[in-house]
Amino acid sequence: MSALLHVENLSVTFGSADRRTHAVSDVSFTLEAGRTLCLVGESGSGKSVTSMAVMGLLPARGATVEARRLAFAGEDLRTATPARLAQLRGKEISMIFQDPMSSLNPALTIGYQIAEAVRLHEPVSRAEARRRALDMLDRMRIPDARRRLDQYPHQMSGGMRQRVMIAMALACNPKLLIADEPTTALDVTVQAQILSLMDELKRDMGMAILLITHDLGVVAEMADEVAVMYAGRIVERGPVTAVFDRPSHGYTHGLLGAKPRRSSSERLLELPGGVPRLDRHVETCAFAPRCRFAETACSQEPVAPIAFDAGHMGLCRRHAAVRAAVAMQVDHHA
Amino acid sequence: MFRYIALRLLTALPIVAFVVVFIFLMLHLAPGDPAALVAGDNATPQQLEAIRARLHLDRPLASQFWLWLVQLSQFDLGQSIFSNQPVAALILKRIEPTLMLAICTMTITVLFAVPLGVLAAWRSGGGVDRFVMGLSVVGFSVPVFVVAYSLVWVFSIKLGWLPVQGYKPLAEGIWECLRGLVLPSITLSLGLSALVARVTRSAMLEILSEDYMRTARAKGAGLMRLLVVHALKNAGVPVMTVVGISFAVLLGGVVVTESIFTIPGIGRLTVDAIQQRDYPIVQGVMLFFSLVLIAVNLLVDLSYALFDPRIRY
Ligand SMILES: Nc1ncnc2c1ncn2[C@@H]1O[C@H](COP(=O)(O)OP(=O)(O)O)[C@@H](O)[C@H]1O
Ligand SMILES: [Mg+2]
Numbered sequence: 001m002s003a004l005l006h007v008e009n010l011s012v013t014f015g016s017a018d019r020r021t022h023a024v025s026d027v028s029f030t031l032e033a034g035r036t037l038c039l040v041g042e043s044g045s046g047k048s049v050t051s052m053a054v055m056g057l058l059p060a061r062g063a064t065v066e067a068r069r070l071a072f073a074g075e076d077l078r079t080a081t082p083a084r085l086a087q088l089r090g091k092e093i094s095m096i097f098q099d100p101m102s103s104l105n106p107a108l109t110i111g112y113q114i115a116e117a118v119r120l121h122e123p124v125s126r127a128e129a130r131r132r133a134l135d136m137l138d139r140m141r142i143p144d145a146r147r148r149l150d151q152y153p154h155q156m157s158g159g160m161r162q163r164v165m166i167a168m169a170l171a172c173n174p175k176l177l178i179a180d181e182p183t184t185a186l187d188v189t190v191q192a193q194i195l196s197l198m199d200e201l202k203r204d205m206g207m208a209i210l211l212i213t214h215d216l217g218v219v220a221e222m223a224d225e226v227a228v229m230y231a232g233r234i235v236e237r238g239p240v241t242a243v244f245d246r247p248s249h250g251y252t253h254g255l256l257g258a259k260p261r262r263s264s265s266e267r268l269l270e271l272p273g274g275v276p277r278l279d280r281h282v283e284t285c286a287f288a289p290r291c292r293f294a295e296t297a298c299s300q301e302p303v304a305p306i307a308f309d310a311g312h313m314g315l316c317r318r319h320a321a322v323r324a325a326v327a328m329q330v331d332h333h334a
Numbered sequence: 335m336f337r338y339i340a341l342r343l344l345t346a347l348p349i350v351a352f353v354v355v356f357i358f359l360m361l362h363l364a365p366g367d368p369a370a371l372v373a374g375d376n377a378t379p380q381q382l383e384a385i386r387a388r389l390h391l392d393r394p395l396a397s398q399f400w401l402w403l404v405q406l407s408q409f410d411l412g413q414s415i416f417s418n419q420p421v422a423a424l425i426l427k428r429i430e431p432t433l434m435l436a437i438c439t440m441t442i443t444v445l446f447a448v449p450l451g452v453l454a455a456w457r458s459g460g461g462v463d464r465f466v467m468g469l470s471v472v473g474f475s476v477p478v479f480v481v482a483y484s485l486v487w488v489f490s491i492k493l494g495w496l497p498v499q500g501y502k503p504l505a506e507g508i509w510e511c512l513r514g515l516v517l518p519s520i521t522l523s524l525g526l527s528a529l530v531a532r533v534t535r536s537a538m539l540e541i542l543s544e545d546y547m548r549t550a551r552a553k554g555a556g557l558m559r560l561l562v563v564h565a566l567k568n569a570g571v572p573v574m575t576v577v578g579i580s581f582a583v584l585l586g587g588v589v590v591t592e593s594i595f596t597i598p599g600i601g602r603l604t605v606d607a608i609q610q611r612d613y614p615i616v617q618g619v620m621l622f623f624s625l626v627l628i629a630v631n632l633l634v635d636l637s638y639a640l641f642d643p644r645i646r647y
Contacts, residue, residue, distance in 0.1 A: 057551055083556075090554035097552075102545040107567040107641060117553050152643040168553065 003030035004208050005054065005176055008069035012049050014062055022278045023049040025232045031225075033175065036202065036209040038219045038240070040255070041229035044275055047212045048098075050229070051178045054210070055095055056085045073175065091121040094169035098181040100161035104153040110137075110164050111149030117171040136167035140197065159190035166194065170201060177202075178210045183218070195222060216255065220244065225311070228252050231276040231286035238312030247326055248308055248319040250291035285315065293318040293325070335639075342635060346628050353624040357617055358402050362395065372415070372613045388415065389613065411618035416610050421618035425600060431501045432588055432599030434511065438519035439526065439584055444577060447527035451534025451573075452561050455542060458535075466531045473528030478587060482521045482594045489517060501597040518595045522587045526580040533576035537569040544568075570641025578634035585623050 012024040024046040031037045039047045052058045053065050056077060070077045072093060080088070089095075097103040105113060114133035118124060124132070130149065137145035140163040153161055162182060169177060179198065183191035199222060202209055211222055219226055219240065226244075227237040228251060236249040247253045276286045283302035288294040298317060307313045316322065361368040369386045370377065377385075386392045390401055405412060411421035454463040472481075490498040496517055502510040541547065542565055550564040566573075592601035600619060607615035639645045 055552060057548060086554045086556055088554070089552055095552040097545060097549060099545060103549045105546040105550065105564055105568070107570070107643065108564075109643075116555070120554050120559075154644050165549070168549075 002074055004033045004073055005029075005031040005210070006069055006071040007050075007054065008067060010050065010053060010065070010067040010070060012046070012053050012058065012066075013064045020279060022281055023232055024053065025281065027229075027232075027234050029227055029234065029237060031176070031208050031210060033208050034202065034206045035224045036199075036211055036222050038223035038226045039210065039212045039229060040214070040216065040219055040226060042275070043214070044278075045229040046232040047229055048180055051095065051180055051210060051212060055089060055093060055178065056080070057095075087121070090117055090169075090174070091172045092174055093176045093178065094172070094174040095178040095180065096162070096165045096169045096182050099185055100158050100165055101185065103165055104161055106153055109150050109152055110156070114164065114168045114171055117168045121172050132171060133167070136171050137164070140164070140167045141193075142167075159186050159194070162186060162190075162194055163197075166197065170205075170207075173205055174207060176208045176210065178212075180212045181214060182211075184214060191218075198222075228255065231282075232278060233286070233315060235287065235316065236314040238308070238314075239310070242309065242312040246308070246312070246323055248306075248312070248314040248322055249287075249316040250293045250318060250322055251287045252314075253293075253322050253326065254291075285317070291318075293321045339632075339636065342632055346632060349628055350625070353621065353628075354403075354406065355399075357620050357624075358399055360617070360620075361389075361613065372611050374611055385415070406621075411621065412614035414607075414612050414615050416607075416612045421614050424603060424615060425618055425622055428598060428600045428603045430503060430599075431597045432592070432601060434504065435515055435518055435522070435588060435591070435597060435599060436581070436584060438512070438515045439522040440577070440581065442519050443523040443526045443530055443580060446523065447530035448534050448566075448573060450527070451531040452538055452566060454531065454535040455538035456557075456561060458539060463535070466528070466535060469524070470528040470532055473525040478521060478525075478590050479594055481524055482517070482591065485517050485521060499594075499596045501595075501599070514595075514597075518591050518597060521594075522584060522591050525587070526583060529583070530573070530576050530580055534569060534573050537572040538565055541565045541568045567641055571638050571645075574634050574637045574641065578630055581630050582627050585627065 007030070008028045010024060010027040011022070014021040014023055027046070027050055029037060039050065041047055049058070053067075054070070054072075054077070058065060065078075067078060072088065075088075077085070077088075104110075108116075111130060111133050114136055115126070115129035118129040118132045119126070122129075134145055134149060137148055142148055142160060142163055148156070148160075153164075156164065162185075166182070177198070182198070183194050186194065195218060198209065198211075201207060209222070211218070213219060213222075223240040225238065226240045227234045228243070228249065229235065230251045236243060236247065236252045243252060244256065247256055276289075284300060285291070285294070285298045285303045288298035291298065295318065301317075303315050303317055305313050305315055306317075306319060308319070361371065364371055367382075369382045369389070369391050372389070373381050373385050390398050393401075409422055411425070413420055414424060417424075450462065450466055450469075454460075454466040457463060486498055489496045497514050500514060502514050504511050538561075547560065547564060550560055555564065588599065589601035589604055591597070592599045593605050596602070600622070603615065604619045606612075607619065
């Protein structure tokens with residue numbers, strides 16, 4: 001069976017031999033059409049770099065991307081020419097970025113920027129592209145869309161700009177939408193609106209979503225599957241219910257435990273302890289120094305992926321202890 | 335917009351007033367007898383007296399200033415001491431060559447330096463970038479006359495492609511006219527290009543790392559579209575500013591270049607007037623250049639709105 005997006009052993013390093021950052025190490029996941037995969041983890045864990053590697057947006061100089069497999073709809077992205085990548089971007093794979101304030105071009109009108117996305121990939125007239133842009137704005141439920149077309153980004157609020165970004169990304173009905181913390185900069189109401197909009201479009205168009213987020217509340221709402229990243233690795237991955245109900249990695253356990261009640265801010269709380277350094281390649285568990293379940297072997301012996309149940313895997317030699325602790329907590333609450 | 339232009343013109347008034355006063359006082363700020371300054375060391379008392387009478391130096395300063403203002407208000411810049419012709423007419427007669435030289439130079443500069451700066455930023459540290467650095471070293475440190483004579487030696491004397499010097503008026507055909515302007519324009523644009531390319535490069539370098547450039551790449555925009563549509567338009571304000579500054583530098587360069595290539599323009603007029611101590615002409619040319627600069631400044635300011643929609647008047 002071939003997935004829409006197939007990533008196998010993806011590694012990204014920055015810099016040269018003397019000052020190297022191992023931003024992403026051995027990341028593997030697949031994503032099917034019509035599904036949502038959430039990538040979670042504290043900041044600096046390599047979520048953005050992973051998505052940029054898929055898009056081919058990392059700087060050619062400075063970033064080294066290696067992968068056993070990096071394929072979109074069966075097509076190898078590693079060997080695609082720059083021209084082919086440009087064809088795919090915006091048409092088949094679209095991306096929306098974290099900061100809507102700085103991600104739109106301040107010197108071009110909203111209408112131009114959306115119509116451009118259409119005209120880059122489809123042989124339509126200027127007028128037709130503009131009509132499509134208007135259409136997209138309407139679908140994003142932007143009031144007074146016709147007037148908005150001729151406005152510039154600085155004349156719009158953050159929420160409006162993010163809708164414009166989504167309109168732009170979806171203008172050509174992509175098969176895959178990568179959204180890198182699309183709502184972090186927005187207030188809670190707007191955030192909920194944008195997410196439900198994305199979810200609706202996913203159902204209507206059968207689009208796959210790779211959603212990067214900080215926020216476990218968002219994961220619970222949006223994800224079919226979730227992948228937890230720590231220090232450049234996916235430390236646990238699986239169907240959202242499995243990972244939430246039976247976390248099997250010390251880090252996931254910590255994240256879920258740190259999750260505040262749904263009513264308050266749903267931001268992922270940072271765990272105590274220092275952020276790991278990424279300047280050398282490590283085979284042992286990078287989370288061990290901060291892990292309450294850790295034993296000596298954790299920081300001395302290499303850790304290998306372990307499959308738990310259907311599609312649920314993790315990188316934790318103490319997974320049994322973690323699960324036992326979760327089970328006890330559940331009993332305790334009951 | 336019109337309100338802004340009117341407002342900007344109003345704020346230019348004090349500058350114009352300052353320039354007028356300064357140019358008037360120029361002769362009086364220097365120590366010693368102004369008449370002797372104009373007449374030169376070997377002037378006889380009669381000559382001194384004549385000059386005093388002509389320039390109204392025998393009157394009180396306030397009344398001299400008043401006379402000068404009345405003259406200016408009638409677009410009268412006085413008469414040349416040497417040829418007795420009206421200065422305003424002399425300047426008008428000399429405007430064409432200078433204007434042509436300025437247009438050619440600015441065109442070459444913008445067409446050459448802006449793309450160069452864009453490419454240097456796109457591949458910073460690469461070949462084009464190093465070329466821009468080299469151009470700056472040459473453009474800023476080698477004197478204009480060295481560049482000019484080197485170009486003449488290669489292209490006019492050795493290769494015989496272009497005239498050594500002189501100016502053919504537009505009336506004798508545009509191509510003949512432009513042929514004569516190639517070397518002087520290149521000479522003048524060398525330093526200016528270095529300036530414009532450097533500023534374009536640094537503005538672009540900053541813009542290329544902006545988030546919206548990443549968005550444009552994520553859309554599937556090609557390289558040309560990225561650089562020209564998405565990046566360069568955002569660099570419009572700094573680039574226009576440095577083009578305006580180049581124009582000011584250009585007016586200074588015109589004086590030297592016109593002399594080297596014997597182009598009968600305003601720069602040449604200025605040099606001759608200074609040599610002959612033709613004070614009214616020097617005054618007139620200075621006033622003329624100042625007003626041109628003030629106008630260019632205003633145009634540059636207005637152009638900002640074209641590039642940056644956040645600027646509203
Ligand atoms: N262009 C770059 N050059 C060097 N290091 C980078 C670059 N981009 C990201 N990194 C590093 O890669 C690591 C992962 O970053 P990122 O993927 O942005 O984290 P996240 O999105 O999970 O917050 C960080 O340590 C960051 O400093
Ligand atoms: Mg990020």
